Amino acid sequence: MGAQLRAVRRRIRTVQSTAKITRAQELIASSRIIRAQQRVREAAPYSRELTRAVEAVVSGSRQVDHPLITEPKEPSRAAVVIITSDRGFAGGYNANVLREAQSLAATLSGRGVEALPYVAGRKGIVWHRFRQREIAAEWSGFSEAPQFSDASEMAARLLEDFTADEGGLDEIYLVYTEFVSMLTQQPAVRRILPLEIEETTEQPPEGPLPLYEFEPSPEAVLDALLPWYIENRLYQALLESAAAEIASRRRAMKSATDNARDLIDALTLEANKARQAEITQEISEIVGGANALSEELAGSE
Numbered sequence: 001m002g003a004q005l006r007a008v009r010r011r012i013r014t015v016q017s018t019a020k021i022t023r024a025q026e027l028i029a030s031s032r033i034i035r036a037q038q039r040v041r042e043a044a045p046y047s048r049e050l051t052r053a054v055e056a057v058v059s060g061s062r063q064v065d066h067p068l069i070t071e072p073k074e075p076s077r078a079a080v081v082i083i084t085s086d087r088g089f090a091g092g093y094n095a096n097v098l099r100e101a102q103s104l105a106a107t108l109s110g111r112g113v114e115a116l117p118y119v120a121g122r123k124g125i126v127w128h129r130f131r132q133r134e135i136a137a138e139w140s141g142f143s144e145a146p147q148f149s150d151a152s153e154m155a156a157r158l159l160e161d162f163t164a165d166e167g168g169l170d171e172i173y174l175v176y177t178e179f180v181s182m183l184t185q186q187p188a189v190r191r192i193l194p195l196e197i198e199e200t201t202e203q204p205p206e207g208p209l210p211l212y213e214f215e216p217s218p219e220a221v222l223d224a225l226l227p228w229y230i231e232n233r234l235y236q237a238l239l240e241s242a243a244a245e246i247a248s249r250r251r252a253m254k255s256a257t258d259n260a261r262d263l264i265d266a267l268t269l270e271a272n273k274a275r276q277a278e279i280t281q282e283i284s285e286i287v288g289g290a291n292a293l294s295e296e297l298a299g300s301e
Helices: 004-059 093-110 123-131 148-162 218-300
Strands: 077-083 114-120 137-140 171-179 185-193
Touching: 004 171, 004 218, 077 093, 077 148, 077 218, 093 114, 093 123, 093 171, 093 185, 093 218, 114 123, 114 148, 137 148, 137 218, 171 218, 185 218
Parallel strands: 077 114, 077 171, 114 137
Antiparallel strands: 171 185
16 A cells, blocks of 8 residues: 555656646746737738739739749649748647648649648658658748748748749648637648739728839839748748747647646545555554454453
């Protein structure tokens, strides 16, 4: 009985140590999430205005033959940019993104398009390497605090492969996690090249698109906007993913801390029961010994 009690108490100490770690991770994530949300909000106006500028140029030059807006006739290769985290302890954050990427790859394969993974984040890189899957390009080290230079580096590689004369990319897809709220983060798939053009007669929610005069030509304007647009889309996705990662980690660590506390309560109850049983057994042994001694003394008389 004493060995059982010692084992339970040892387990309680282990769970308490784990709870301290998960609680610390929860507090760290809580302190970082505000800054991550702020960065997303600060980047939104530039992203919105750049998108409007691209929409205005595209709507005013529908007959222009440019890779930014021209649908490939028979696409054969597509880049799937997968944004994951560098660290774990984030619940199903990485699993959801990778599952969405595999679903996209299966859809592209059904169309006869080869999906090439471009992976950001150590978790995604390790996932592909463990399964011995080829990675076209990889980046890591900035999942929680991405900088615009990181998006620029990714965009440069993607544009280099997209504009290659032979064996280049026909499409570029982005798989990342949208930050909806502190409790909701959902994986999303977006095609960023070529642009998905929708014909509509309704006015945009932000108001009518501005009228531009192109100098020297719409093609030159689109050439200048192309790297900015890709960099901005990647940067916005990195910021959203960073906020979603931190929020997922905070929620996962809070759940782990709560579970640890529930387990400690259950183990404490088990330890109390074991201790009570041990005390009861000791009392029974003392009473039994006293009765045996009394009987022995009575017999000797």
